Amino acid sequence: MEEAMPTSVAETQLLAPAEVKAKQREELRADIEETKTDKKRKRRKIKKSQSHKAEEREIKKLKKERAEGGAKVKNKKDAISAVADEVKQGIKLAKKSSEKVNSNFFSKLQESIDQDGSSVKKKKKKVPKEKKFSKFG
Numbered sequence: 475m476e477e478a479m480p481t482s483v484a485e486t487q488l489l490a491p492a493e494v495k496a497k498q499r500e501e502l503r504a505d506i507e508e509t510k511t512d513k514k515r516k517r518r519k520i521k522k523s524q525s526h527k528a529e530e531r532e533i534k535k536l537k538k539e540r541a542e543g544g545a546k547v548k549n550k551k552d553a554i555s556a557v558a559d560e561v562k563q564g565i566k567l568a569k570k571s572s573e574k575v576n577s578n579f580f581s582k583l584q585e586s587i588d589q590d591g592s593s594v595k596k597k598k599k600k601v602p603k604e605k606k607f608s609k610f611g
Contacts, residue, residue, distance in 0.1 A: 532553070
């Protein structure tokens with residue numbers, strides 16, 4: 475007797491299950507079974523993905539801020555340089571304002587000392603007394 479076979483058969487039906495399923499790169503293990511290097515590898519992978527996501531969020535945030543301000547940011551280097559420029563400008567402004575504030579403060583302080591100079595008492599240095607040492611007293 476002849477076997478009746480369908481004329482069109484899917485390739486997956488002709489192959490063995492192990493041949494159909496793609497091989498896994500590494501065996502699945504429980505947390506207890508992982509070696510020290512496995513744990514470190516897993517941690518590096520997680521940290522790398524976290525840092526990548528953080529960079530993307532930062533770039534999106536800066537693009538949004540720039541869109542509101544008018545300047546456009548295309549990549550991470552542009553974003554960093556723009557932030558650095560803003561920081562430099564802020565530092566310059568802070569130095570100028572602090573110089574003004576400091577000079578005003580100290581000039582007023584000096585004037586108040588000059589006016590109150592007569593009321594401020596100068597401390598006199600104590601002259602140490604000579605100590606006499608004798609055997610009997």
